[in-house]
Amino acid sequence: GKLTCRVDLRWPLDDWNDLAKIGIESGLGDDWVKVGGVKGFVDGSLGSSTAKFFDPYLNEPGSTGVFVTSPEKLREYIGEADRAGLSVAVHAIGDRANAELLDIFAEVIKKSGPRDRRFRTEHAQHLRPEDIPRFKELNVIASMQAYHAIDDGRWAEGRIGAKRCASSYAIRSLLDAGAKVAFGSDWSVAPLSPILGIDAAVNRRTLDGKHPDGWFPEQKITAAEALTAYTTTAAYAGFEEKDRGTLAPGKLADCVVLSRDILDDAERDRIAETEVMSTVVGGRVIYEKE
Numbered sequence: 001g002k003l004t005c006r007v008d009l010r011w012p013l014d015d016w017n018d019l020a021k022i023g024i025e026s027g028l029g030d031d032w033v034k035v036g037g038v039k040g041f042v043d044g045s046l047g048s049s050t051a052k053f054f055d056p057y058l059n060e061p062g063s064t065g066v067f068v069t070s071p072e073k074l075r076e077y078i079g080e081a082d083r084a085g086l087s088v089a090v091h092a093i094g095d096r097a098n099a100e101l102l103d104i105f106a107e108v109i110k111k112s113g114p115r116d117r118r119f120r121t122e123h124a125q126h127l128r129p130e131d132i133p134r135f136k137e138l139n140v141i142a143s144m145q146a147y148h149a150i151d152d153g154r155w156a157e158g159r160i161g162a163k164r165c166a167s168s169y170a171i172r173s174l175l176d177a178g179a180k181v182a183f184g185s186d187w188s189v190a191p192l193s194p195i196l197g198i199d200a201a202v203n204r205r206t207l208d209g210k211h212p213d214g215w216f217p218e219q220k221i222t223a224a225e226a227l228t229a230y231t232t233t234a235a236y237a238g239f240e241e242k243d244r245g246t247l248a249p250g251k252l253a254d255c256v257v258l259s260r261d262i263l264d265d266a267e268r269d270r271i272a273e274t275e276v277m278s279t280v281v282g283g284r285v286i287y288e289k290e
Contacts, residue, residue: 003032003033004281004286004287005281006031006032006033006254006281007032007033007034008034008036008238009029009033009034009035009036010036010037010038010039010089011035011037011038011039011086012038012039012040013038013039013040013041013069013074013077013078013081013088013090014040014069014073014077015038016038016077016080016081016084016086017080017084019035019038019084019086020080020081020084020085020086025084025085025086026085026086026087026239027239031243031252031282036087036238037081037086037087037088037089038077038081038086038087038088038089039088039089039090039091039122040069040074040077040078040088040089040090040091041068041069041090041091042067042068042069042071042074042090042091042092042093042097042098042100042101043065043066043067043068043091043092043093043094043096043097044065044066044068044093045093046093046094046125046126046152046156046159046160047152049063049065049159050065050066050068051065051093051094051097051125051126052064052065052066052067052093052094052096052097052100053065053094053095053096053097053126053160053164054095054096054099054128055164057159057160058158058159058160058161059158059159064094064096065094065096065097067097068091071100071104074090074100074101074104075104075107075108078090078104078105078108079107079108079111079112082108082112082117083112087117087118087120087239088117088119088120089119089120089121089122089143090119090120090121090122091122091123092121092122092123092124092125093123093125093126094125094126095126095127095128095131095164095167098121098124098125098126098127098128098131099128099131101121102121102131102134102135102138102140105119105138105140106134106138109138118139118141118236118237118239119138119139119140119141120140120141120143120182120237121135121140121141121142121143122143123143123144123145123148123186124142124143124144124174125144125148125168125169126160126164126167126168127167127168127170127173128167129167129173132167132170132173132174132177132179133177133178135174135177135179135180136177136178136179139180140179141179141180141181141182141233141236141237142174142179142180142181142182143182143183143184143237144169144171144174144181144182144183144184144229145183145184145185145186145190145197146169146171146183146197146198146200146201146226147185147186147190147191147196147197147200148169148186148189148190149168149169149171149200149201149204149215149219150200150204150205150206150207150215151190151206151207152169153165153169153204153206153211153215153216154206154207154208154210156168165216166216168216169216169219170219171201171219171221171229172218172219172220172221173219175221175225180233180236180237181229181233182229182230182233182234182236182237183197183198183201183226183229183230183233183234184197184230184234185197194230195258195262195271195272195274195276196272197226197230198223198226198227198230198262198271199271199272201220201221201225201226201229202220202221202222202223202226202268202271203220203268203269203271204216204217204219204220223262223263223265223268223271224263227262227263231244231245231246232245232246233245252282252283253280253281253282253283254280254281254282255279255280256276256277256278256279256280257276257277257278258274258275258276258277259274259275259276259277260273260274262274275289276289277289
C-alpha cells in the first residue's frame with residue numbers, strides 16, 4: 001500500500017526463457033506491479049557513436065556503430081519470446097538498427113501469425129524515410145522520448161550530418177504516416193518530467209538556444225498530440241487502455257492538475273514553466289503543491 005506509481009517490469013530479452021519455463025506471460029500481476037514482458041537492445045547510443053547506421057559517422061569515418069545483440073540472436077530471442085506470450089520491446093537508435101529490427105518484427109509476424117502483440121521499438125530515433133511507413137504497416141509502436149531531440153540536437157549533425165538528422169526524432173512524420181507514437185522519459189538519461197517532454201515535442205528548441213524556432217521544425221507536433229502520446233497511446237503500448245490513458249468512469253483515476261492549460265496555443269512558449277499542482281493515483285491524492 002506504499003507505492004505511489006505503477007510498475008511494469010521488463011526482463012532482459014535474452015533471459016526470456018526464465019519466464020517462459022515457469023509459464024509466466026505478459027500481464028501477470030495487478031494494477032500496481034506486473035510483468036510487462038521483455039526488453040532487448042539492437043545497438044548502442046548516438047552520444048557514444050555506437051548507434052548502428054548504414055553509413056559511417058562523420059566524426060568517426062571508420063565506424064558505423066555496433067550491434068549490441070546480433071540480428072541472428074535478436075531473430076531467435078524475439079521469435080521465441082513472442083511464441084511464449086511475452087510482450088517484446090527492443091531498443092533501436094541508428095537507422096540500420098531500426099531497419100533490421102523492423103525486418104525481424106515482420107518475419108516473426110509472418111511466421112507466427114497475426115495476434116495482438118504490439119511490438120515496441122524503444123527510441124526509434126534515427127530512421128530512413130522509407131522505414132517510417134513500416135511502423136503503421138506492421139503495427140509497431142514507436143516508443144519515443146522527445147527530450148532527446150532538444151538535447152542531442154546540439155551536436156547530432158556533427159555526428160551524422162543534416163540529411164540523416166532530417167529524419168531523426170521524426171515524430172511528425174511517424175504520426176502523419178499513421179504510426180502509434182508513445183512517449184516516455186528515458187530517465188535517468190533524460191529528465192523524468194512529462195512537461196519538459198511535451199515542450200520538447202511541441203517546440204523542439206535545443207538546450208543551447210541556437211534553434212529558437214525549432215531544430216528541424218517540420219517535425220514539431222501539437223500539445224494535444226504530445227499529451228495523447230504520453231497518455232492514451234502509452235497506455236495502449238502497455239496493454240492498459242481499459243484501465244488507464246483517459247479519464248473515464250471505471251478507470252483507475254490517475255491524473256494531475258497543472259498550473260497552465262498547455263493545450264491553449266497561447267501557452268505554447270510557456271509549456272516548460274508549467275507546474276504540477278496535485279497528483280492523484282488510483283483516486284488518492286499523493287502530492288499537492290503548497
